[in-house]
Amino acid sequence: MFNKEYDVIVVGAGHAGSEAAAAAANMGCSTLLVTMNLQNIAQMSCNPAMGGIAKGQIVREIDAMGGYSGLVSDTSAIQFKMLNKSKGPAMWSPRVQSDRMRFAEDWRLRLEQTPNLDFYQEMVHGLIIENGRIKGVRTSLGIEIKAKSVVCTNGTFLNGLIHIGDKQRGGGRAGEAAATGITKDLIDAGFEAGRMKTGTPPRVDGRSLDYSKMVEQPGDEIPGKFSYSDETKPLSKQRSCYMTYTSNEVHDILRSGFDRSPMFNGRIKSLGPRYCPSIEDKINRFADKDRHQLFVEPEGWNTVEVYVNGFSTSLPEDVQFNALRSVAGFENVKFFRPGYAIEYDYFPPTQLQHTLETKLVDGLYFAGQINGTTGYEEAACQGMMAGINAALKVQEKEPFILQRNEAYIGVLIDDLITKGTEEPYRMFTSRAEYRTLLRQDNADFRLTERSYKLGLASESRMRKMEEKKEKSLAFVSFLKDTSVVPEEANPVLADYNSSPMKQSDKIFKIFSRPNIAMDDVRKFPGVEEYIQENNLDTEMLEQTEIQVKYSGYIQKEKNNADKLNRLEDVKIPKNFDYSKIKSMSFEAREKLNKVQPTNVSQASRISGVSPNDISVLLVYMGR
Incomplete structure (x- = not known):
């Protein structure tokens, strides 16, 4: 079947894998997308929405770069909102509520119509690595498929373990098996691995809810859209979401299950997203709050399935059910499925270069939750960048790297590989020091020309x-x-x-x-x-x-960015030995030797490296 060597193999077809495959194929590379289930391409595993604070900026950047996320978000949207309109434009963030089934369908159809892209459904069980270079992948059937480069976008599937109360089962997502084998191959190759956790709320039957007891949350009166192209149009009609609240009664019911909660009885040892805590974590950490918001979000235009945003949980299913039945409007609720937590393997992203290529294995790229991030948008932009750089490497061209003053994508990747992360990384506008430059309205000004030169933007x-x-x-x-x-x-x-x-x-x-x-x-x-x-x-x-x-404000930030870029130009030799600079702090030498920054600007952003350490480094380098 596979007697050819592909330019790029993408492992996994979530948001990262889909964008990676699209980018590599559209740049002219022979590309293979391998996934465990072709019916679940670009599946929205958690909430049925795209965008939001800072995330909306990322989707706009992906669109300006010629990616598909903005287009698919527009065609599958059921509601549009521009968040933070009461604040300055640096904070404005577009968000759409999506039709989950249409979203996945549109992604698949777009990928099927993309030239140079092949598909194969099977689990990738291992990586073929020879002399520090990637040579291809090995499937669970023992098939070896050769490639010049490989992009791993495994999401939550690497040794995934699902928790519901005191019950556990292997899985990468509800109803889908975990992926095994890749972690072992990477550890054998010298990679450091870790575990992270995320979670999802129950899905319920909208016919069993009483919306009259909730607060309606309509979309914008004049809706916008994500894509800068004329291919999509703003919504002519929208579906409303709704808001309700927990109560002390709900909290008491939830607490009754804490002794069976994997969050509190030690079964889950890994860290979850700080800014998207489970409902049990909320009532434990914020015991003084007598209620928390819940957003009741429809899963599509016609389905009755509803997503209960704000009620992520791994408590036993009976506790989840009884607690939700005490929420206003949920008195007669019927479950489609309970919420759960999932633990999975990730690889600390300090093991990557700015291109998302690994430092240890030539031609191997990581994107998405394998790098310790959370969120569709964060995954998608990493996938796009990994796909672009895998293609450029195969074509023997210069890598494509976005700086912190050019895109939120640049901020995200620089944060990951420079600072690393010990908890699921989520993008916020506060992470970008040049957010006045990086607005959602000007992503096309910032990135379309660069994408056009790559052959992506039309x-x-x-x-x-x-x-x-x-x-x-x-x-x-x-x-x-x-x-x-x-x-x-x-x-x-x-x-x-x-x-x-x-x-x-x-x-x-x-x-x-x-x-x-x-x-x-x-x-x-x-x-x-x-x-x-x-x-x-x-x-x-x-x-x-x-x-x-x-x-x-814009001019002031441009001036500050120009100063930063001067340090970007001060390159540091590859494999530089910082231990010989004795006048630098021990912590700085240790961190710098581990991260191996490519320039002085990146070195200055490493946690534990002080301005004095940078001054010493500049003197040592004759600057």
């Missing part, structure tokens, strides 16, 4: 981005050059108790004032005519408003 995407950029900048110039007299501006300013003008001034300066919005500026003479004559769409107007309102 010509039409490139032209669309250039038009948006040119027209937005031209409109900013128009506002800087056009004046308005007090009689025309003061009525608008009075609406916001803003100081009246005493003489003519540029519209740009008035627009810069707090509370003055684009709708106000459009009332000034000549502005609406300019917008209509130049066919400025909503995205162009939004981009213009942000450039006017936040130009000072």
Whole structure:
């Protein structure tokens, strides 16, 4: 069957594997996607949603890079919300509620229509490694498939163990077997491995719920979308989610099962996501809270299955059921399946290079939860980057690396390989020191041209981005050059108790004032005519408003990023021996020898390395 050597083999077809396979194949590499179940490609194992705080920015970046996550999110969406609109644009984050079945179906169909991509359903049981280089994979049937590079995206399947109360069973996801063999091969090759935990809430029958006792959570009145392309359109109708609360009664029922909880009786020893705790962890850690929010999320347009967001748990099924029946609106709830926790193997990401290629085995890449992350979006962007770099390596081209000031993707990967993680890593806007530059609205400006040069973003995407950029900048110039007299501006300013003008001034300066919005500026003479004559769409107007309102902050961050990039240019030789720099702290020498940073900027971000240590390093390197 497999008498050819593939350029790239991708192991696993979750969000990371799907993006990795798409990227490598679209870059012209012969690619094989191997998964245990072809019916579950890009399965939403946990909540039926994409995006959210910082995660929405990542999906936009994937889309700007020519990935599929944004497109699939749009075509399978049942609700759209732009979160944090009350804050500055650096915090705005798009999120969609998805139709779980449509999401997986659309992903599969897109992959099937991708040239250069083959599929095979079977468990990968081992890796073929010879003389420090990957040579292919070995399946559970003993079939050896050769490849020039391999991307491992195993998710929660590596020696996965599912916990429900005091019951345990092997599995990588409900109803699916765990994957074995790969961990042993990697440990034999010298890799360090660890265990992590994640969890999921019960799924229930929506027909058994009383929504009149809950608070409705509709989507945006004017919904947006993820993809910058014209291939998808905003939703014309939406489904609502709902919100309800736990209570002291619910908490007491949950506590009654703590003695059978694997979280508290020692069966689970690994760490779970800090920012997505189980319901038992919440009531234990926040004992002073008499209630917690639960979000009741439909799983699709037509299905009655409902996801109970906020009730992730590994308590015994009877405790889960009795506790949920005490929640307002859930008095007659029927379960589709109980919640559970899952433990799985991961490999500390400090063992990777910025390309996501492993340091120990040439041509082997890791992406997704195998690196200690949590979340569809975090996995998808790693998969895309691993697929891109695996393809570039096969093609003998320069690697593709995004810096921290270029993308949230760059922040995520740099955090992982520089700092490592001992708990499931989740992206937040606070992790990005240049978040004013890394907004969801300008991901196409930042990344489309780079993706176009890789052969991923299409010509039409490139032209669309250039038009948006040119027209937005031209409109900013128009506002800087056009004046308005007090009689025309003061009525608008009075609406916001803003100081009246005493003489003519540029519209740009008035627009810069707090509370003055684009709708106000459009009332000034000549502005609406300019917008209509130049066919400025909503995205162009939004981009213009942000450039006017936040130009000072944006410039300040650009200046800071330029300073950082100077340290990026100070390269450190491969396998540099830090132990010989005696004037550097012992901790710094130990951490630097372990991580082996490629430049001084990366070295400065390693936990335990002080500014004084960096000064010593710069002196030692003649800088």
